[in-house]
Structures are given as C-alpha cells and as structure tokens.
Amino acid sequence: MNTVDTDTYTIDIMDAIKSNNYNIYFEDSLGELKQFIANGRYSRFFVLTDENTAKYCLPLLRERLGNPDNFDIIEINAGEESKDIDFCIGVWKMLIDFGADRQSLLINLGGGVISDLGGFAASTFKRGIDFVHVPTTLLSQVDASVGGKTGIDIDSIKNIIGTFTQPKAVFIEDEFLKTLPARQILSGTAEMLKHGLICDADYWNELKASDLSNTTAGLIYKSVAIKNKVVLEDPHEKNIRKSLNFGHTIGHAVETYSLINDKDSLSHGEAIAIGMICEAYLSYKKTGLSAEELQEITQVLTNLYPGYNLKAANNDTLLEYMLKDKKNQNGKINCTLLSAIGQFTIDNICTDEELLEGLSYYTNL
Amino acid sequence: MNTVDTDTYTIDIMDAIKSNNYNIYFEDSLGELKQFIANGRYSRFFVLTDENTAKYCLPLLRERLGNPDNFDIIEINAGEESKDIDFCIGVWKMLIDFGADRQSLLINLGGGVISDLGGFAASTFKRGIDFVHVPTTLLSQVDASVGGKTGIDIDSIKNIIGTFTQPKAVFIEDEFLKTLPARQILSGTAEMLKHGLICDADYWNELKASDLSNTTAGLIYKSVAIKNKVVLEDPHEKNIRKSLNFGHTIGHAVETYSLINDKDSLSHGEAIAIGMICEAYLSYKKTGLSAEELQEITQVLTNLYPGYNLKAANNDTLLEYMLKDKKNQNGKINCTLLSAIGQFTIDNICTDEELLEGLSYYTNL
Numbered sequence: 001m002n003t004v005d006t007d008t009y010t011i012d013i014m015d016a017i018k019s020n021n022y023n024i025y026f027e028d029s030l031g032e033l034k035q036f037i038a039n040g041r042y043s044r045f046f047v048l049t050d051e052n053t054a055k056y057c058l059p060l061l062r063e064r065l066g067n068p069d070n071f072d073i074i075e076i077n078a079g080e081e082s083k084d085i086d087f088c089i090g091v092w093k094m095l096i097d098f099g100a101d102r103q104s105l106l107i108n109l110g111g112g113v114i115s116d117l118g119g120f121a122a123s124t125f126k127r128g129i130d131f132v133h134v135p136t137t138l139l140s141q142v143d144a145s146v147g148g149k150t151g152i153d154i155d156s157i158k159n160i161i162g163t164f165t166q167p168k169a170v171f172i173e174d175e176f177l178k179t180l181p182a183r184q185i186l187s188g189t190a191e192m193l194k195h196g197l198i199c200d201a202d203y204w205n206e207l208k209a210s211d212l213s214n215t216t217a218g219l220i221y222k223s224v225a226i227k228n229k230v231v232l233e234d235p236h237e238k239n240i241r242k243s244l245n246f247g248h249t250i251g252h253a254v255e256t257y258s259l260i261n262d263k264d265s266l267s268h269g270e271a272i273a274i275g276m277i278c279e280a281y282l283s284y285k286k287t288g289l290s291a292e293e294l295q296e297i298t299q300v301l302t303n304l305y306p307g308y309n310l311k312a313a314n315n316d317t318l319l320e321y322m323l324k325d326k327k328n329q330n331g332k333i334n335c336t337l338l339s340a341i342g343q344f345t346i347d348n349i350c351t352d353e354e355l356l357e358g359l360s361y362y363t364n365l
Numbered sequence: 366m367n368t369v370d371t372d373t374y375t376i377d378i379m380d381a382i383k384s385n386n387y388n389i390y391f392e393d394s395l396g397e398l399k400q401f402i403a404n405g406r407y408s409r410f411f412v413l414t415d416e417n418t419a420k421y422c423l424p425l426l427r428e429r430l431g432n433p434d435n436f437d438i439i440e441i442n443a444g445e446e447s448k449d450i451d452f453c454i455g456v457w458k459m460l461i462d463f464g465a466d467r468q469s470l471l472i473n474l475g476g477g478v479i480s481d482l483g484g485f486a487a488s489t490f491k492r493g494i495d496f497v498h499v500p501t502t503l504l505s506q507v508d509a510s511v512g513g514k515t516g517i518d519i520d521s522i523k524n525i526i527g528t529f530t531q532p533k534a535v536f537i538e539d540e541f542l543k544t545l546p547a548r549q550i551l552s553g554t555a556e557m558l559k560h561g562l563i564c565d566a567d568y569w570n571e572l573k574a575s576d577l578s579n580t581t582a583g584l585i586y587k588s589v590a591i592k593n594k595v596v597l598e599d600p601h602e603k604n605i606r607k608s609l610n611f612g613h614t615i616g617h618a619v620e621t622y623s624l625i626n627d628k629d630s631l632s633h634g635e636a637i638a639i640g641m642i643c644e645a646y647l648s649y650k651k652t653g654l655s656a657e658e659l660q661e662i663t664q665v666l667t668n669l670y671p672g673y674n675l676k677a678a679n680n681d682t683l684l685e686y687m688l689k690d691k692k693n694q695n696g697k698i699n700c701t702l703l704s705a706i707g708q709f710t711i712d713n714i715c716t717d718e719e720l721l722e723g724l725s726y727y728t729n730l
Contacts, residue, residue: 043695089450092519092526101693124489126691127514127527149492154457161457162492163528326491329466330408 014221019228020148020166020235026221029171030064033107033134036169037065042130043103045071046095048118050078053110056179057136061109071107072098076117080259080268083113083153085161091121104129105168111137111184112144112268115167116159119150123165132169136176138188138215139268142195142223145170147231147241156256157324164236172224174217182213186304187269190247192219194276195226197297198243201342208300243344245327245336250358251275253321257313266308273305277365278358283337285354287345297341302365310363318359319352379586384593385513385531385600391586394536395429398472398499401534402430407495408468410436411460413483415443418475421544422501426474436472437463441482445624448478448518450526456486470495470533476502476549477509477633480532481524484515488530497534501541503553503580504633507560507588510535512596512606521621522689529601537589539582547578551669552634555612557584559641560591562662563608566707573665608709610692610701615723616640618686622678631673638670642730643723648702650719652710662706667730675728683724684717 014026025032037045045068049058054075062068074094076082095104108118108131115133122131135145148166151159177185189212196204203222210219227244234241255271266274280297283289319333327334332349339345350358379391390397402410410433414423419440427433439459441447460469473483473496480498487496500510513531516524542550554577561569568587575584592609599606620636631639645662648654684698692699697714704710715723 085454089519096519096522096525096689099688099696101695102691103694120489124485124526124528126525127516127529151492154454154461157461160461160491161489163489164492323464324461326467329468331464331466 014217017221017225017228019146019170020232022166022169024146024170024172024224024228026172026217029173030061030134033132033169033171034065036132037068037105040105040130041103042105043101044098045105045107046074046098046100047071047107047109048074048076048091048114048121049109050076050082050111050114052078053114053136057109057134057176060175061134074098076114078113080113080153080265083117083151083158085152085154088117088121088152091117092125095121095125100125100129102126102129106131107134108132108167109134109136111135111140115140115144116149116151116162119165119167120152120162123150123163128165130168132171133167134171134173136173137180138177138185138220139191140188141172141174141177141220142188143191143227145172146224146227147244148235156260157321158252158256159326160324172220174220177215183267185213185215187267189215189304190269190272190276192223193300194244194246194272195223197276197338197341198246198336198344199226199230199342201340204341212304239346242327242336242346246338246344247272247276247279249275249322249325249327249333249335249350250278250318250355252325253318254308254310254313256321257318258308261313270305270308273301274308274310274362277301278355278362279335279337281361282335282348282350282354282358283339285357286348286350287337288339289337290340293338293341298365307365310359315356315359319355322355379582382586382590382593384511384535385597387531387534389511389535389537389589389593391537391582394538395426395499398497398534398536399430401497402433402470405470405495406468407470408466409463410470410472411439411463411465412436412472412474413439413441413456413479413486414474415441415447415476415479417443418479418501422474422499422541425540426499439463441479443478445478445518445630448482448516448523450517450519453482453486453517456482457490460486460490465490465494467491467494470497472497472499473532474499474501476500476505480505480509481514481516481527484530484532485517485527488515488528493530495533497536498532499536499538501538502545503542503550503585504556505553506537506539506542506585507553508556508592510537511589511592512609513600521625522686523617523621524691525689537585539585542580548632550578550580552632554580554669555634555637555641557588558665559609559611559637560588562641562703562706563611563701563709564591564595564707566705569706577669604711607692607701607711611703611709612637612641612644614640614687614690614692614698614700614715615643615683615720617690618683619673619675619678621686622683623673626678635670635673638666639673639675639727642666643727644700644702646726647700647713647715647719647723648704650722651713651715652702653704654702655705658703658706663730672730675724680721680724684720687720
C-alpha cells in the first residue's frame with residue numbers, strides 16, 4: 001500500500017486522463033469544453049471567476065468558446081479570504097438571483113479557491129448542480145482540480161466544510177499559466193514535488209533536474225496522473241489518499257497562521273514547502289527517512305522557496321491549528337510521513353513535542 | 366411509471382424497513398439505537414436538539430440509552446427560522462469548538478428542521494460525518510427522516526441549499542408523539558394523506574376513515590413504506606420521486622409567504638394542505654382528475670385544516686416564490702398533479718394564469 005505504480009504513463013500524446021466518471025483534458029482543452037457544452041443539455045451557464053481570472057483568463061475562454069452570449073459571470077475577490085462561508089453565501093445568492101435551476105452548469109475559472117468554493121457551492125445548490133473546472137493556476141491544475149474534494153473555510157480553518165463531489169470534467173489549458181507571476185508558479189510546484197516525494201522517486205529526480213520556473217505540460221500531466229491514480233484507489237481518503245497530506249499537517253497550520261498574521265501572507269506552496277521540510281525531519285526521526293534524503297529534500301526546498309520567520313509564531317497557536325486538522329482522530333495529531341523518497345507511510349501519530357521539534361528543525365536551518 | 370405498488374406491506378410485525386443502505390427501525394427503536402451505538406466505532410457523540418426536544422424528548426432518549434455521559438448537546442431554537450444558513454454556521458462552529466472529528470456521530474433529535482439542518486451540517490462537516498435521525502414529530506417521522514434529502518434555507522427560500530446524503534439509520538419511536546400538540550400531529554397527517562393521493566387509493570380511504578388526531582403506529586409504518594419505496598426507485602428525483610412534490614409547488618410558496626408575513630405562521634402541513642387543494646384543482650383542469658374526486662379531496666382537507674386568508678397575499682409574490690422552486694426548468698413552473706386519487710403525473714408545466722386559477726379555487730371555497 002505504500003507505493004503507487006507510476007511508470008506506465010504515456011506523455012508523448014497527452015490523452016485525456018480518466019478519473020472518477022469524468023475526464024481531465026489536456027490537448028485542445030478549451031475546444032473540448034466547447035464540445036462538452038454543445039453535447040450537454042444545460043439550461044443556463046454560469047462562470048465563477050475572481051477579479052484576476054476575469055481580467056486575464058475570461059477573454060481567452062470566451063473567445064475559444066465562440067463568444068457565447070448566454071453566460072452569466074459571478075466574480076469574487078481574489079485570495080484565500082474568498083473561501084470563507086460568507087463568500088459562499090454570496091455565490092449561492094447570486095445563483096438564486098440569476099434564476100439558476102437544477103439544469104444549470106457552473107464553470108469554475110480560476111485557482112484552487114475558485115474550484116474549491118465553486119465546487120462546494122454547486123454541489124449543494126438545490127442539492128447539487130453540475131460543475132466543471134477550468135483551472136488557471138499551476139497549483140489548481142496539479143492539485144485542487146483533481147480528486148473531487150470541495151471545501152470552504154470558517155474562521156480561517158481551511159476546508160472545514162465541504163463535500164466529496166466529482167466535477168463533470170476538468171479542462172487543463174497551459175496557455176493560462178503564461179499570465180501567472182513566478183511566485184504563483186512555484187506555489188504549484190510544491191505539490192508537484194510532493195507527488196514525487198510520496199510516490200515516485202524518478203519523478204522527483206526529473207523535477208530536481210528541471211527548470212521549475214518554466215514548468216512543462218509534460219510535467220503537469222505526470223503530476224495529475226499521479227494524483228489521479230491515488231484518488232481513484234481511495235476516493236474518500238480512507239487510506240492511501242492520505243499520502244497526499246504529506247507536508248500538510250504542519251503546512252496548513254503555518255498557512256493559517258500566516259493568513260491571519262501577515263500582510264503579505266505565504267502562498268499555499270510556500271507554506272507546504274515549510275510543512276514538507278518539518279515533516280521530512282519527522283520522517284527522519286520516526287519512519288526511517290535517511291539523513292541524506294532529509295538533507296536532499298531540505299536543500300531542494302530551501303533553494304526554491306524564500307525563508308520564513310517561523311520563530312515569531314506562537315507554538316501553542318500552531319499546535320491548536322494542527323489539532324483542528326480534519327485528519328486527526330480522538331484529538332491526536334496524525335501525519336503522513338516518508339520512509340524514503342518516493343515512499344509514504346500514513347497514520348503516524350505525532351506528539352506535541354515531536355511536532356515542535358519538527359518546527360525547530362526548520363527555524364534552525 | 367405512474368403508480369407504485371404498495372399492497373405488499375406487512376404491518377402486523379413492524380420489521381425494520383430497508384432503505385438506501387440503512388434501516389428505519391420501529392419496534393423498540395431506542396433499544397436499536399443503543400445497539401447501533403454499541404456496535405459503532407465512533408469517537409464522539411453529538412445530539413442536535415431544539416429547546417422543545419431538549420425538554421420533552423432528550424430525557425427519554427438519555428434514559429433509554431442508559432444515561433451516557435459522553436454525549437455533547439447542541440441546542441438550537443425551535444422553528445423553521447433555525448434552518449437558516451446562519452444557524453447552520455452556528456452548528457458547524459459548535460462542532461469545531463467541541464473538537465468533533467471525522468469519526469463523530471451526530472444524532473438528530475427533533476422534527477424536520479433538526480433532521481434537514483443536522484443532516485446538512487453533518488454531510489458537509491469535514492466533508493461528511495455520520496448522522497442518524499431520531500424524528501420526534503409525526504411530520505419528520507413520515508417525511509423528513511426518509512429519503513436522504515438534507516437542506517437549509519437562505520432568505521426564507523426553503524431547502525435551497527442541501528445534499529442527497531443518507532443517514533446511517535433512522536429510529537422512529539411513537540412514544541415521542543404523545544408530547545405533541547394536535548396541530549403538529551395534523552401537520553404530519555398532510556404528508557400521509559399525500560402518500561395516499563399520489564400512490565395508494567386504499568391507503569387514502571383508510572386514512573379518511575381513521576381518527577387522524579390519534580394516528581396509529583401502523584399508519585405511520587405504511588406511510589414510511591410508501592415514501593421509502595418511491596425514493597428507493599428514484600433517489601435523486603429524476604422521475605417518480607417527483608410524485609412526492611404533489612401540493613408542494615403552491616404549498617411551499619404559501620408556506621414561505623406565511624413564514625414571512627404571519628405572526629402565527631402556517632404549519633408545513635397546513636400550507637401543503639392548501640397546496641394540495643389548489644393542485645387538485647389544476648389536476649382537474651389539466652390531467653383528468655374527476656370533479657367528484659376534486660370534491661372529495663377538497664372536503665377531506667378543508668374539514669381537517671383551518672381556513673387561511675390567501676386573498677391577503679400578493680399573487681405576484683406567490684408566483685415569484687414558485688419561480689424559485691427547485692423543481693422548475695428554464696424558468697417554467699413544474700407541478701406534480703393527479704390523474705386520479707392514487708395516481709400521479711409529473712412534469713406538468715403550469716402557466717401563471719393556471720396557477721392563479723388554482724389559488725382562486727382555494728380562496729373562493
């Protein structure tokens with residue numbers, strides 16, 4: 001159960017990846033979306049965007065779809081704050097005001113906030129309307145748009161409310177990445193590196209050797225294929241899907257802390273990179289990761305991501321955030337760790353002392 | 366597709382009714398709940414109650430379960446207002462504050478508001494925790510607790526947000542009905558009469574001949590069996606489940622109107638009775654219900670339920686509420702009607718004029 005066979009991907013021809021009753025399209029993906037719409041029997045179309053994707057991505061989408069005039073646009077502010085339940089209520093109210101019925105389609109055009117929030121809003125509106133994702137950030141292309149998780153935040157607790165609901169299709173268009181700042185590209189890279197660390201040492205080595213500021217469609221395809229394989233085997237996160245949580249127990253706590261306290265808060269990938277370093281250390285202490293591999297992981301991640309002053313954060317606050325993590329049971333903090341690069345191990349209970357030691361490893365670098 | 370075979374129920378021994386992967390218990394149902402809890406692997410237990418069920422039902426529940434000390438109670442105000450999203454957020458926040466994890470069980474002890482709200486809150490908390498229903502009103506026993514619909518209101522639009530999620534079990538205990546005022550019993554009776562009208566003329570006749578202020582366990586069992594049979598055939602309301610919407614297109618609009626405008630607003634059953642009278646008239650005009658049967662339905666319902674001054678309501682407002690109904694498509698109002706007592710017909714588009722004529726039939730009685 002600790003490995004996922006990933007050596008059979010064909011990436012010369014990027015065929016649609018088949019997920020849980022839906023396809024993830026890569027080649028001519030906006031053409032595929034146009035076809036999907038033409039084939040569907042939808043009464044109404046709504047596009048959920050944020051201010052950025054409305055400006056940088058919506059024109060391309062419109063153009064490729066032949067400038068349809070029957071699309072209503074729902075625009076929210078950019079940023080994680082928009083995943084709060086209050087914004088979700090805003091989306092529901094707009095769907096009500098626009099007269100959306102059960103045969104409506106919601107097109108989520110944006111990053112992870114848009115797909116998580118839009119997926120949740122759609123999966124619960126009138127007990128569920130169809131939705132598709134058009135992820136426009138690297139992070140959402142390799143992570144949020146695959147796997148059927150939807151989620152919103154309450155009181156900055158990430159994804160505390162959500163559903164497992166599959167989109168009807170996902171359309172990955174690398175054209176959108178050209179509009180992204182380097183920092184956002186790197187945010188997605190962290191999840192790609194995680195895919196290598198948990199499942200595929202060869203892919204990790206390939207990423208290490210690549211210019212990650214200039215991700216290729218082939219690397220994206222491989223990451224999506226890895227994630228898809230994991231979630232297909234375990235859609236409701238009973239066992240191997242927990243592998244994807246590597247770096248996220250500590251990473252989410254750091255992200256929440258930064259979101260609340262920093263003016264220019266950490267990106268998801270920056271926070272997860274910190275979480276992966278800390279949890280790699282825990283893997284070294286608890287689950288057999290070698291000192292050399294810990295060193296290698298630390299070096300790759302610290303080279304890619306800027307340092308963060310974690311000393312300023314209150315340890316009790318960070319532990320409190322970790323305690324609220326969905327993965328816990330009976331009040332015990334539960335981590336996914338590595339036994340080697342490319343091999344994960346799930347359900348490792350970590351004590352407060354161990355978690356603080358993991359944080360110290362990062363702050364003392 | 367227009368009839369449901371309902372003549373095979375055994376009501377001498379009220380065996381558990383098997384629904385969509387869960388059981389609905391009748392005999393010694395609180396004993397069954399005790400067993401369910403003993404067999405489960407739950408980490409924590411939460412009981413959702415309102416101020417009434419906390420007072421009148423929780424003591425019996427506690428006693429029959431052997432006065433457990435590991436139950437946390439979440440109490441909300443009684444009444445439909447508590448189904449608003451704001452109260453749902455309150456329930457989520459209490460689950461967070463109590464430290465509920467994914468292995469928690471939510472026990473919904475109350476009427477339809479509790480089961481709809483509790484079911485929704487549980488189905489979305491941490492992407493879904495288990496829940497069971499212990500319905501304490503006749504209405505929730507024969508209607509809300511069966512069928513896997515959860516729902517909350519926004520801006521008084523009923524069940525506009527929700528999921529299709531099955532409880533892990535339902536425990537129907539008629540002991541709870543003894544604490545109910547007559548008006549609440551009659552609220553549930555309306556749904557029972559509807560079950561007869563749409564599917565089973567014999568059951569309708571049996572109800573007509575019964576003292577409905579004193580419902581028997583056998584009648585409840587029969588109603589649950591009818592509803593269960595319908596929802597098992599069509600869990601996501603693609604076709605025959607729509608039969609259950611008879612009386613609800615107009616009834617829900619009247620209920621919403623009354624909720625907003627009346628100090629002592631109509632009960633659900635009172636509103637649905639009005640809806641059934643109006644929609645029986647539409648059935649007479651459009652789908653072949655005979656004049657005699659219209660007369661019979663009108664008489665039974667007006668005898669049971671107090672008159673309501675619908676003239677005071679603004680027709681445009683009522684039509685607007687109907688337009689927001691989940692069952693509509695493409696902005697057209699869609700009704701389930703009768704072709705005879707015991708036979709339904711779905712997807713009947715009704716014009717504004719027809720709907721107003723239906724309302725007039727009631728106001729001119």
